[in-house]
Amino acid sequence: MRTSVRVATVLLVTLAALSCGRDEPLRPGGPSLSFVSADSVSPVTYVLDLDALVPPPFLDAQIQRAGGELTASLDKIGVAIATSSDPAFASRVAKLRGVRTVTEDTMVQWVPQDTEPTMVELDDLVSVEPASVFGSLESFRPLQWAPDAVSAPAAWTAGAIGTGARVAIVDGGIRDTHIDIAPELDVAHSTSFVPGRPFNFDQRVSPATGVCGLTDTFWHGTHVAGIVAAPANNRGTVGIAPGATIIGVKVLHCGSGLFSWVIQGIYYAATPIAEGGAGADVINMSLGAAFDRQGRGAAALAVALGKATTYAYQRGVTVVAALGNNGFDFDHTNNLVFLPAMSPHVVAVAATGPLGFALGATDYDRPASYTNFGQSAVDFAAPGGDDVFEPAAEECTLPRLPSGVVTTNCWVFDLVIAPCRGSGTSNVTYCWADGTSMAAPAVSGVAALIIGKFGRLPPAQVIARLRASADDLGKPGNDDFYGGGRVNALRAVQ
Numbered sequence: 001m002r003t004s005v006r007v008a009t010v011l012l013v014t015l016a017a018l019s020c021g022r023d024e025p026l027r028p029g030g031p032s033l034s035f036v037s038a039d040s041v042s043p044v045t046y047v048l049d050l051d052a053l054v055p056p057p058f059l060d061a062q063i064q065r066a067g068g069e070l071t072a073s074l075d076k077i078g079v080a081i082a083t084s085s086d087p088a089f090a091s092r093v094a095k096l097r098g099v100r101t102v103t104e105d106t107m108v109q110w111v112p113q114d115t116e117p118t119m120v121e122l123d124d125l126v127s128v129e130p131a132s133v134f135g136s137l138e139s140f141r142p143l144q145w146a147p148d149a150v151s152a153p154a155a156w157t158a159g160a161i162g163t164g165a166r167v168a169i170v171d172g173g174i175r176d177t178h179i180d181i182a183p184e185l186d187v188a189h190s191t192s193f194v195p196g197r198p199f200n201f202d203q204r205v206s207p208a209t210g211v212c213g214l215t216d217t218f219w220h221g222t223h224v225a226g227i228v229a230a231p232a233n234n235r236g237t238v239g240i241a242p243g244a245t246i247i248g249v250k251v252l253h254c255g256s257g258l259f260s261w262v263i264q265g266i267y268y269a270a271t272p273i274a275e276g277g278a279g280a281d282v283i284n285m286s287l288g289a290a291f292d293r294q295g296r297g298a299a300a301l302a303v304a305l306g307k308a309t310t311y312a313y314q315r316g317v318t319v320v321a322a323l324g325n326n327g328f329d330f331d332h333t334n335n336l337v338f339l340p341a342m343s344p345h346v347v348a349v350a351a352t353g354p355l356g357f358a359l360g361a362t363d364y365d366r367p368a369s370y371t372n373f374g375q376s377a378v379d380f381a382a383p384g385g386d387d388v389f390e391p392a393a394e395e396c397t398l399p400r401l402p403s404g405v406v407t408t409n410c411w412v413f414d415l416v417i418a419p420c421r422g423s424g425t426s427n428v429t430y431c432w433a434d435g436t437s438m439a440a441p442a443v444s445g446v447a448a449l450i451i452g453k454f455g456r457l458p459p460a461q462v463i464a465r466l467r468a469s470a471d472d473l474g475k476p477g478n479d480d481f482y483g484g485g486r487v488n489a490l491r492a493v494q
Contacts, residue, residue: 025157043209045105047260047304048093050078056098066092072260074267075169077307081105081260084270084363095290099457103300110287111172111220111255113205114284124286128191132204133157135238135319140430143406143417144237144401145357146227146383150442151490152240156232160493162241163360164450164455167228168269168280169441170185170262171221171287172255173202174248177427179445180230180237180419181222181246190248193270199250202421209426210255219421220255221248223433224286227421228448236352236430240489243452252287258303262287263308266319270312280459283312284444285321285346286437290336302337306344313345318451318459319442322436323372324349330374331480340374347447347463348377350481351384351439358396365473367481371436379463379468381441385434446487453493465492 046068052055052103053076060070068084077481090102131137134156138144153160166186176185176199192199204216209277229246230239243421251257251265271277307323312319321341330338341348351368354361367373368386389411396410415432422429447462455463470485476483 001097017288020063028450034151036121038288043083044089045258045260046082046084046090046093047099047103047104047263047301048080048082048099049300049304049307051098051100052079052386053078053276055080056096059096059098062096066096068093072264074264074308076271077267077311078394079263079304079307079320082263091113094437099298101303103304105258105260106297106301107256107258108289109256110252110289111203114254123451130234131234131327135213135232135242136222137234137401138232138236138238138416139401140238140293140417141401143413145364146385146438146442147238147240148414149352149383150240150446150486151488152445152449153494155345155489156242157491158493160449160453160489161232161243162445162448163243164242165282166247166278166280167241167244167282167284167444167448168247168249168278169221169225169228170249170251170265170269170283170285171224172252173219173250174200174220174225175222175419175427176200176248176419177419178222178226178429179233179235179427180226182427183231183233184229184244184246185225186243186245186247186278189273191278192250193264193268194250194253194257197250197253199248203254213422214408217421217423217429218285218431220437221250221252223418223420223431224284224437224441227438228445230419236428239240240442241448241452244445244448245432247280249278259305263305266308266312270308270315270317272315273358280317282444282447283319284441285319285340286435286440288322288324288338290324290326293335293337302339302343308330309340309343309346313459316456316458318347318447318462319345319356320347320349320440322440322449323350323377325351325370325435326372328372328374329480330377332374338377342377345459346482347379347443347466349357349436349440349443350381350483351434352379352381352437352486353384353386354414355386355390356414358398358410365471365486368434369438371481373481375478375480375483378479378481378485380443380466381473381482381486383416383441384436384439384442385432387411387415387434389414443487444490446492448490449489469494
């Protein structure tokens with residue numbers, strides 16, 4: 001597994017290569033949390049786990065008397081969020097009737113920050129004529145092996161494009177003006193739970209200082225959203241469910257965020273529009289971190305997170321999450337848990353990727369070198385890409401439509417291409433990245449195709465259809481790397 005990022009300069013509309021989401025493996029018995037300063041978080045935030053779904057009477061007033069402020073009451077899951085600058089606040093609130101635990105919130109690096117990608121921008125974007133075959137004439141379609149890996153084009157031809165399905169991207173900022181994002185984005189219900197940061201903004205951590213604040217030309221959430229639902233507009237790329245609606249729910253900044261932001265993002269996304277939520281059918285979380293199962297703070301926060309994912313399931317929302325890029329075997333790493341992928345009622349996704357796509361490799365089901373795995377953890381596999389093709393400096397050339405070529409390092413083509421933020425006011429920027437972060441939205445896209453075809457099914461039925469239609473790879477039945485199989489879009493909608 002690579003510990004550094006290999007970046008390619010590419011002459012395209014704006015294309016960059018980026019290895020996304022590489023975590024350093026945690027040492028056994030080592031620290032379970034990655035403490036990060038995304039922005040100064042003051043006063044301290046606390047997560048309250050309540051005995052009942054409905055908060056105890058006068059909780060707001062009681063928290064004020066204890067020296068704090070109630071900032072959110074998630075009264076359908078029995079979780080409240082409060083802030084205080086008083087060191088004695090937690091001990092006072094813990095004595096209140098109806099409060100089970102009070103835990104100081106934790107800032108976690110849910111999406112590791114990588115090197116700034118190198119880019120070259122062109123001034124023009126060549127339009128092409130309407131396609132006779134749906135999705136076939138996107139300019140960068142020849143570079144997109146991931147839709148083919150899950151038989152998505154055949155599903156589109158069969159009429160399944162995800163129309164009517166709503167997918168919440170619980171992640172970082174969304175480039176809402178991008179040509180492959182704007183047509184499918186529900187701006188009205190997109191929001192942010194990062195204080196002072198709108199849903200359509202993001203930054204990255206400075207490699208020199210470790211401080212968040214640099215301009216970021218990638219935007220992880222934008223890339224993820226494009227994999228799910230970039231429209232077939234004959235311009236850039238096409239998503240797995242190009243007719244689905246996407247909702248930006250920002251819970252990360254510079255790839256980091258408090259547990260409470262993630263919990264509130266899930267709660268909001270899963271709540272129907274009529275009740276003030278986003279009305280999502282699918283929640284995609286291409287984020288995650290490994291924690292010690294026995295860590296006191298992490299364990300309490302994991303319970304609150306699990307309440308949110310259970311709530312989503314009960315409200316009819318299919319929740320999908322990346323299983324992570326540490327190379328962990330969770331069948332033999334009993335002291336660790338990867339959240340939110342291993343939270344209750346969450347579909348955990350491992351990654352696959354070709355080795356030498358630019359030279360004609362067609363085995364898209366090869367387990368990615370970095371993916372976490374284990375029969376006890378993986379639900380499904382999907383295309384996430386890989387970056388281990390050698391030699392690193394060798395260049396390859398592939399066509400783009402309607403004419404022209406793309407020349408860059410051969411290994412770059414083994415990654416997943418999708419929209420990204422770009423520099424300045426660019427709305428036509430595309431990046432390559434790899435990770436289970438890229439695999440999870442492929443599964444979310446197939447789930448959206450199912451919902452678009454058969455209506456809003458309960459998540460148990462969506463998951464059952466995903467499992468029944470997946471290609472059974474590896475050993476028969478549940479497999480270490482593929483879980484219930486690599487998802488198959490065509491079979492899922494038949």
